Amino acid sequence: MKTQTIHINNQTFILHPSGVIYWREKDMVLVADVHLGKVTHFRKHGSAVPHGAIDDNFIQLDAVLEYFNPKTLCFLGDLFHSYLNTEWILFEQWIGKIDAKVVLVAGNHDVISPLKFEELDIHVTNEWLIDEVLLTHHPESRSGFFNFSGHIHPGVQLKGMGKQTLTVPCFFKKKDQLILPAFGTFTGKHTIKPQKEDQVFAITPEEVIPLLFN
Template identity: 60%
Template sequence: MTLEIEITNKTFILHNTGALYWTDKKMLLLSDVHLGKVSHFRKHGSAIPNNAILQNFKKLDAVVKHFEPESICFLGDLFHSSLNKEWILFEQWVNNTGIPLILIAGNHDIISPHKYEELNIAIHSEWILDGFLLTHHPENREGFFNLSGHVHPAVRLQGLGRQFLRLPCFFRNKNQMILPAFGEFTGTYIIEPLEGDIIYITTKEEVIKL
């Protein structure tokens, strides 16, 4: 379910849901949850079961219960669209969780910052913390290790015969790590790792370093 790694002498734990836990800070980092996406697509005629709305919240509850973090940082694209009925569920989740929340705004985060401020959620365009640069879009900035999302990274692995598996992954190189999308209803983007890059694939049961 988890894999412990070191980044610049700091300990992090990768979770098979796509969550990243920073042990020193007791902080949970998540990217691309895309709350509201199910309601958005249902509104426009997509045949998605209504109970699918709750799956992201169940996933959030499970990973919070597992790590018991003291804070949660969302690395962008927390909410997929403009306000819809999932915002009410999000408000309830925030109030029930009772953990300080930080949002690094992403391209899908178009809801007014005031709505987040009403929930005591801190919003930043980026956040520098102990030599780490937290952003939504990947950045390569000298002197910092970048933690980001946005890409929804995945790799394509060959299985038996001509079968191929498409698996989400954490992508890491010398100066950055890109988290997989945490949301249940998100696509993936196949990346082609270069020499020296590190891939940690996520399955339903575990995290595996390739």
Template identity: 55%
Template sequence: MTPTTAVFREHTFELHPYGAAFWKDRSMLLVADVHLGKTAHFRKNGMAVPEQAMYKAYEKLDELCAHYEPETLCFLGDLFHSYINNEWKLFQSWVRTAKTNLVLITGNHDIIPEHKLEKLNIEIKDEWELEEFLLTHEPTDHPELFNLCGHIHPGIRLKGPAKQTLKLPCFFQKEHQLILPAFGEFTGKYVMTPTKEDKVFAVTPEEVLLVSGE
């Protein structure tokens, strides 16, 4: 897999094909909209989702942590999709074996009581200001800080010469903001329309490609 390097406010980030961003200067791995528990939620409601899909996010997180060895893994909201369900024990087990500090910026789907997450040594924040950056779940305009966020599940529609189209998740960069793609399975994509000032990094299974902007 081939990440791409991007620089925001003179800080270096690696944008990974799994939809994660590694902030080199702070040894921090950022992921948004993991939506753990969504597979169990779907299966409980009779949807034909393979049980194996439940493990995919954990496998990707483990692979990323083994590769980058981050000091901190920060979830930019919507870590767990629903109330506690059959996946909660799997989540507890994964957290207890994690070899990094875990921080959750709360999102609209994070409805599990905070004390249950804090009992697992997950630090909870509404937002997080770090140097010249503001970490939030929903995109937030700030007059001075660069916003790192999720929530939108950004995607981009690419068109080929034969009028074929392909919709891919993407990292969507505005002048003072980077919106991360959804990390979880079965999350959908919201197709973005970039302006000339925006940059779009399309996410493929093998690489991250700058497809709009310079």
């Protein structure tokens, strides 16, 4: 497993191949766009999505928590794709087994009542300011803060020698913000067009790879 470490405002952030970021000084994992319930939602409407995809999100989350063992787990929005369905029961069971404090920075898909999350001892907020860091769902530029967010589901297109192309998820860093890739299974990607001054970190199942653009 090959991660990448970056430093922002004298803080240390570890980019993990799962698409999460570990903030070392705060002992916190940031994860965006899990979209729990999406598989069940699409299966209900006739899409041929493998049932096993439901378990994949929880398996990956468990792997991240085992790797970093963080004090805090912060979801940067779109934790759930839509309204309550059977995956909520699985989520309740999963939350009951973890030790980390859980915070949800609500996204546009988070339409489930905050009261349901609070019953599970999950704090819900629209944004979270920590020192000079701003945690949101939608990317935002705010003077004096570095922003971590999700929402975009960034992906980058790689081109091979034989004109082959492949789009993979990525971390997308600009001067004052970093957008995390979507964590969830069956979430899709939005192909970004980075500028020369941007930084892009492509992810594979085992590696985070810095890319250079001219």
